[in-house]
Amino acid sequence: MAHQPHDPNEKVVYVGDSRVRKYEKNNIPRDYSAYPGKSEAFVPNFLLKEWMVGAVVMVGYMMLVISHPSPLGYPADPTNTSFIPMPDWYFLFLYQLLKYPYAADSFILLGTLVIPGLAFGGLLLAPFLDTGKERRFYRRPIASSLMLLSIIAVGYLTVVSWQHYQHELEVNGIIPEHIKRHDELLAAIEAGRPAPTPGQEPELAAIVDKDDEGFQIYQRSTCMTCHGDELKGMPPQLPTLRGIGDKYSKEELLAIIEGGIGTMPAQYQQNLDQGLTDADIDLLADWLARQKSDAGAEVEEG
Template sequence: MAHGHKSDEKVVYVGDSRVIKKTQEQRLIPKDYSAYPGKSEAFVPNFLLKEWMVGVVVLVGILVLVMSEPAPLGYPADPKNTAFIPMPDWYFLFMYQLLKYPYTSDNYLIFGTVVLPGLLFGALLLAPFLDTGKERRFYKRPIASSLMILSLVAVSYLTYTSWAHYQAELKEKNIVPEHIKREEEMHANKGAAGGGGGKETKKAAAIVAADDPGAEIYKKATCLACHGAGLKGMPASGVPALLGIGDKLSKDQIMGVIKDGKGNMGKQYQANIDKGLNDADIDKLADWLSKQKTQ
């Protein structure tokens, strides 16, 4: 302890006044490192709480979308429906497109389904351990930033290509997606059940000229196997109804479909000849089908 201002006097410290005594409440407050270069805030609870709050906002937004727009549903699964085009959810479209390429399918299926996804997701898991730099600005981290940009470009390209290819397939095969077709049928059924609310409803199609010679020829033709005796087709399997076909196609156009096929239906002219029909019979069949109109 000092008792004066003499330079040779011995100083004895009873306690270190430079150490500030903290209360229990002060010790529980985490330090703020944001003002120090290369530092960040405390992970628990500051950073974790912010991430949790952002996650809650995103989850609420997803729940609102799910409740406001019901999921589109198609028909029950039919393994015999060869016209059905399977499509995954949008966030798997890039992987779906990737499996269409020769080096990820056929003989390389294991590489495309196990090895390549394993490498990609494995690299994602190892990224925090491989990139341990303190720099947070993306232009100061060329390797990590380049890999991120390359991944975003690849996923965006594969997603767009997959969706464009799906739309092209639908147009080429003249197929209406099942969830759209089923929704239209539900709206039509509701309108018919409710009387249309005073609005004019479309008259249901029925077989026209059931006593026509073409009707008897139809029973012997190959059309009967798919489109049925009532001309209703099999919408769930992608086979359109022939009721009202005359509103869409003329006799010559129907004859063209019989000869050249359309969509998933192949050429039927020779098949009908093989079943015992002749040119005159097929002409009468096309003429009768062209009479199938709703008006």
């Protein structure tokens, strides 16, 4: 068969192979605008938005951690029997729940496993149990009621737990360590002393007027039994009496001796039983009120 010469201006049309099937995939999600609540497809629309928001929050959080690293806490003191352990704020409701009789003692499994397991298990199964297409909360009475009840219960238990903790601190006269350290830092800055370092005990003030009659009365009093002959004590259970005049006046010290403070009972009658008189106790309070940090520094320089 003779071939005609090829014309470069000729229009060429290619015919597809009929053996190859053409597949068309429709990636356009369904339109949910007709449904109540005007929702959208979870995959990929909603999920992509959540991922984007999560990525932005994570980057911001990492920048915050890098720019402001978390400070180390204070060294644990196993001898501190006055310390009240507290969980993080988001577990305060469980901490308070375990204080009730029906969730402690012989019902400890109910408080630690059954009740939290039902609560968290119901939260995990909520998407599978509540499969309705309605998204308005007032049209979903069961799910909305359970959620509101959970929020109220968690909020109530959290507030009660914190109030009970504050009450225990006030009754026992305990100052939380982070507040105490902060006050010590401010006092050191105001006095022009170097800031105390966590884990390193601050330098004790010197004893003022050690040759005074008040020191001799102190050695005969019940104060020396707990605070020692050098007034050092055993912090934090037994605070040092060096520099005690920076915190209390003579009248306040007399009130502490007569009525006690925190976990320390009244010492007035016990001191009388030790052979002290009212005049001796008055001299003792006056001598303790003169135990000040600045006065001790002046004595050492002199």
